[in-house]
Amino acid sequence: MSLVPLKDDLPSFLYQYLPAAAAGNASQKPFVTLTYAQSLDSRISKGKGLRTTISHPETKTMTHYLRYKHDAIMIGCGTALADDPGLNCKWAPAGKTSSTSSSPRPVIIDPQGKWDFEGSKMQQLFREDAGKPPVIVVRDLGSILKRHPDATYVSAPSSPAGRFDWLTLMLLLKSEFGFESIMVEGGALVINQLLSRPDVVDSLIVTVGAKYLGSEGVEVSPPVGEVNLRNVQWWRGTVDTVMGAKLDSR
Numbered sequence: 001m002s003l004v005p006l007k008d009d010l011p012s013f014l015y016q017y018l019p020a021a022a023a024g025n026a027s028q029k030p031f032v033t034l035t036y037a038q039s040l041d042s043r044i045s046k047g048k049g050l051r052t053t054i055s056h057p058e059t060k061t062m063t064h065y066l067r068y069k070h071d072a073i074m075i076g077c078g079t080a081l082a083d084d085p086g087l088n089c090k091w092a093p094a095g096k097t098s099s100t101s102s103s104p105r106p107v108i109i110d111p112q113g114k115w116d117f118e119g120s121k122m123q124q125l126f127r128e129d130a131g132k133p134p135v136i137v138v139r140d141l142g143s144i145l146k147r148h149p150d151a152t153y154v155s156a157p158s159s160p161a162g163r164f165d166w167l168t169l170m171l172l173l174k175s176e177f178g179f180e181s182i183m184v185e186g187g188a189l190v191i192n193q194l195l196s197r198p199d200v201v202d203s204l205i206v207t208v209g210a211k212y213l214g215s216e217g218v219e220v221s222p223p224v225g226e227v228n229l230r231n232v233q234w235w236r237g238t239v240d241t242v243m244g245a246k247l248d249s250r
């Protein structure tokens with residue numbers, strides 16, 4: 001499906017939240033953008049495992065513009081299993097066409113290796129030369145039952161509860177794969193952890209869709225309680241609004 005054109009004022013609105021604005025900052029860590037679309041009742045899908053459209057076509061185009069601006073796109077395996085997403089980039093600057101090379105590399109956080117690249121939308125796009133193959137981050141390379149030859153598996157150190165530390169993970173992804181920028185799209189478990197990590201997240205870009213999804217929906221609400229933001233700006237579209245912000249470390 002093709003995208004509607006990118007709204008003219010979005011690039012200037014987004015600029016300060018994108019990796020290019022931090023170019024020249026010598027950091028060991030990749031630039032990390034946390035971005036997702038939520039309803040007015042802070043839900044990112046209408047139920048566990050239910051792929052849900054929240055973004056209006058013009059903010060969907062914005063998401064593809066954001067994908068164009070990052071080296072990698074990260075999701076948790078809950079999202080990979082629920083949505084079977086493509087995670088490629090369909091946006092291209094005027095006069096150019098989108099291609100595999102302008103798509104970010106998908107990164108799937110999948111400690112137990114539950115998600116399978118075989119038969120996925122990502123595999124289909126890769127075969128059509130319309131998307132890159134994923135990096136799959138697991139806990140233990142030896143425990144993966146089905147390894148796909150076109151996917152890259154990498155193990156990361158984890159806590160006894162099986163959790164990766166986000167900063168360690170981002171540093172590893174930069175050193176192993178050279179990712180200078182990573183866009184994190186979700187899902188809820190990933191977002192709720194990262195909202196309290198100003199040491200990891202450089203920018204927050206949230207689309208707010210003009211709808212409610214109800215109490216059965218998958219909620220974004222950080223367990224740590226209050227999270228404060230700075231450098232907050234709002235963009236108003238036809239139906240949605242978009243908030244750009246930085247996480248406050250104080």
Ligand SMILES: NC(=O)C1=CN([C@@H]2O[C@H](COP(=O)(O)OP(=O)(O)OC[C@H]3O[C@@H](n4cnc5c(N)ncnc54)[C@H](O)[C@@H]3O)[C@@H](O)[C@H]2O)C=CC1
Pocket residue numbers: 035036037038043044045047048049050051052054075076077078079080082083109110111112162163164165166185186187188189190191193218
């Ligand atoms: N509206 C939006 O922008 C988006 C909506 N979604 C929705 O979110 C829902 C999925 O959310 P969740 O179920 O919360 O799944 P999730 O995508 O956050 O994945 C959770 C899984 O990721 C792994 N994981 C997360 N943090 C980890 C850590 N620190 N260490 C090791 N492993 C870790 C674990 O295996 C965990 O079970 C779906 O319904 C999907 O449609 C997902 C992305 C964006």
Ligand SMILES: Nc1nc(O)c(N)c(N[C@@H]2O[C@H](COP(=O)(O)O)[C@@H](O)[C@H]2O)n1
Pocket residue numbers: 036037051052053054055059060063075079080083084085086087088185186207
């Ligand atoms: N920006 C945005 N708006 C929505 O309404 C959404 N449901 C999502 N979901 C995210 O996009 C992924 C799907 O990507 P493809 O279109 O298949 O490339 C989905 O898995 C979520 O990460 N995002």
